[in-house]
Amino acid sequence: MEVKEGYLKDYVSGQVIKATPEEVEAVQVFSRVLVEDYGYPAEYLQTRPQWRVKVRPSDNRKEYPVDIAVFSSDSHSEENIQIIVECKKKNRKDGRSQLEDYLRFSKARIGVWFNGDERAYILKREEDGKVTFSDLPNIPRYGQRLEDIGRFTRKDLIPATNLKSVFKTIRNYLAANAVGITRDEVFAQQLINLIFTKIYDERFTKPDDFVTFRAGVDEPEEDVKGRIVDLFEKVKEQYSDVIEVADSIKLDEKTLSYVVGELQQYSLQESARDAVGDAFEVFIGPSLKGGQGQFFTPRNVVKMMVDMIDPCVNSKIIDPACGSGGFLVESLRHVWKKVESNGSEYGWPSNEIEAEKQKVAIKNFRGIDKDYFLSKVAKAYMAILGDGRGGVFCENSLESKENWSSSTQDYVPFGGFDVVITNPPFGKKLAIDSEDILKNYDLGHKWKHDSDSDAYEKGNVLDKQTPQILFIERCLDLLRPGGTLGIVLLESIFGMPKYRHVVDYIQRKTKIKAVVTMPEDLFQPHTHAKCCILICEKKSNEQEQEQEQEQEQVHDIFMCDVKWCGHDSRGNPTIRVNADGEEELLDDIPFVAEKYLRGPSDD
Structure with missing residues (x-):
């Protein structure tokens, strides 16, 4: 039809x-x-x-x-x-x-x-x-x-089909009704506290027991708040190194009961999209996010990149611009599936599988973000999902390593990672103008093209450079030779003449495996920037020398142009009716990784 x-x-x-x-x-x-x-x-x-x-x-x-x-x-x-x-x-x-x-x-x-x-x-x-x-x-x-509303056992909880709609509803209710709170950042902090409280309740409630995170019909609002506040105290006790003692549930009783009522039937742990990321997309508006380049990567793109890189159980993984932890969480889920598969194959008991999953999270996952609030959220989210909280740090990734805390230096060695996966900040108004930072980067210098040798020569330190360009180099600093980088970049880097030296740098330092161009709608309605995904493998010094001597072998590069990303320029789902009269979401992104991993073919 x-x-x-x-x-x-x-x-x-x-x-x-x-x-x-x-x-x-x-x-x-x-x-x-x-x-x-x-x-x-x-x-x-x-x-x-x-x-x-x-x-x-x-x-x-x-x-x-x-x-x-x-x-x-x-x-x-x-x-x-x-x-x-x-x-x-x-x-x-x-x-x-x-x-x-x-x-x-x-x-x-x-x-x-x-x-x-x-x-x-x-x-x-x-x-x-x-x-x-x-x-x-x-x-x-x-x-x-009617009287069963709010009386959910943990096994009764279901994944949400549209968390963003739920959070949008909560955000609008809070804006109109919350007593004593007016700022989006405070709303976000309160909702994040409640999300972690709910996830804690899901983790530490037996399948047949009633959840604590609930609001019943005709239940006094002060009873609901008392129960949630008590539960949050357990969250702080369990994760005292993540959630500060001073953190509290500040919502008034009526507003808190409303939020609990909206969320109580869902399992946030089992929902398809990252609950924290969705909350931030709704609660932190473009004015706050855009100025710092904090455009949170859509979940389908995050999953595509993780699936393309396909990290193994022992892969050491870092996101040096981790934001609220989206890439870390999706990578953790990907690796955990492999742990579960191994455990099933070898007949491990469930407690041994869980112990191995926790070990992987603690040992192999690292994240850095310079924003204190975002790094705190990533740390708390990793803690509640997999206890990888010790691997998230608040630092400026672009600073000299010597300026990091001793703990960060110990846990984040240069050349120590198998996978770097990230979406570094970008924006028209962002620029690094500190000479102390720029002088440490090849891409913090001017580069002049020698037409005779068709090569680039490094010149003086630039007055300023966009952080996204510097992040390319910093990501390669973190990778071991043979490690894989997955990074979101502005498409203009590969098309504008002024960035030719950057492309030359990438080609000298890495073996490009894939370039996936994304539609302009990807980060809308927050920004019109058109982006692409680069997957590449860091070369060893010997491989770089072979390239200079023109001994490098020609290799295939996977190229893909994505037309549909699942939403339009206003952020609404791109749903169409197919030839069979059925609704379907126009989203090409879930098919990219499968095609990439399948390798070259004749079709």
Whole structure:
């Protein structure tokens, strides 16, 4: 079925409808959430034709159209309607008021208001002929009773299908309702504290036991906060070298209960995307991120790079611009799968496999970031996932090694890593102008091309250089000969004449294995910079000499031009309807590593 531009296929009914902002950003999103996160059968939902409810008791025509109606069976009737979802673009107060009107003359007891940015859950009660409404922490999953909300055992938790949407909703609620907090950085810190608290709860709760991170129906908000604060104290005790004693849960009781209600049914450990990275994309806006070049790498690109490099169990891995730890976490997961596979092959008991995974995290993973807050987040995240916290340091990677702390110098030896994988900072306004730093780098100097010898000669120290260029050299400093570098670079480095000496430097120092160009949408809506992924292998001194003597062998380079990256310029998923009438995400990135690892072919 062909769907014309400006239209979409309704997730529930399959009908082709106009792709209005309300449909794209709210109705279709929440329809999918009801099915994929809450488990409601799609046939129990009705979107088209719209279910209608009365405007007033005497209304026989039922004039109010409902965006999403949820029933207790596939037989849709007034008697078995359970939930009404209103998705109009209103503010929270007006949206809730209209939703209460819908519920007042309906048999449904539960209402949801969702406008794409914010959510509210309300419960209708009828006592002595009087209708009242109260807040709910969430709605029941399919098969749950109302009183079961928040009563999850650890094995009941499910991965989230769209964590970014959940965090966006939380961010907007906090901005409008949190008492005493107004700054995004504080919101981010609070949410990060809660994420780590939740992950701790997931790790240290037995499968059949109820989780502590929960908020129930009619539960006093002070009880919810007391339970979460107590749990956070255990997090600080467990990871005292990561989370400071002064850290605290500062959200007011009502706001904290809301956040817990939004997150309680999900397993953050098992969710497909990095929860911390998603939180930062939402909570730290472009104005804060862009100025320091902190554009967090989309998870599909991180996984692609890790899969292409394919580190082994014993690989020593470092990200010298680690941010919140995305590359480290994905690399850790990749290596852990190999540990589990080895353990299964040799029949190791589960506790021995877990011990080996922890050993790998502690021994082989390192990260550096100059931003104290980000390095702290990466350290804490590694601690909770795999206890690799001792390998994350707050330093300026571009400084002379002698200026690092003694601990960093001990744990981060030059020439000591098998894999360097990173997305160094870039931005128009970023530049290193310290001569003390620039003089230590070949790429911190001017280079002049000699047309007779077709070679470059190093000149004086530059007045300034972008950090991304210097990071290329620093990454190679960290690699052992034969080690692999995976790095995100501006595509202009490979196309503009002023960067020819940089390309020459890369070709002299490494064997280029792959260049993958990315679409301009990759880092949008934060920046329009067009990037590529470079995978290369550091040469030994002997190999460099062979190249100078023109004895180096010609080799294949994997080249790939990615057209779709999974989202558009506004950050929305690029979903299209295929020839079979099914929705699919336009994202070429997951297929790149497989093609690369398959090697040269005739197709």
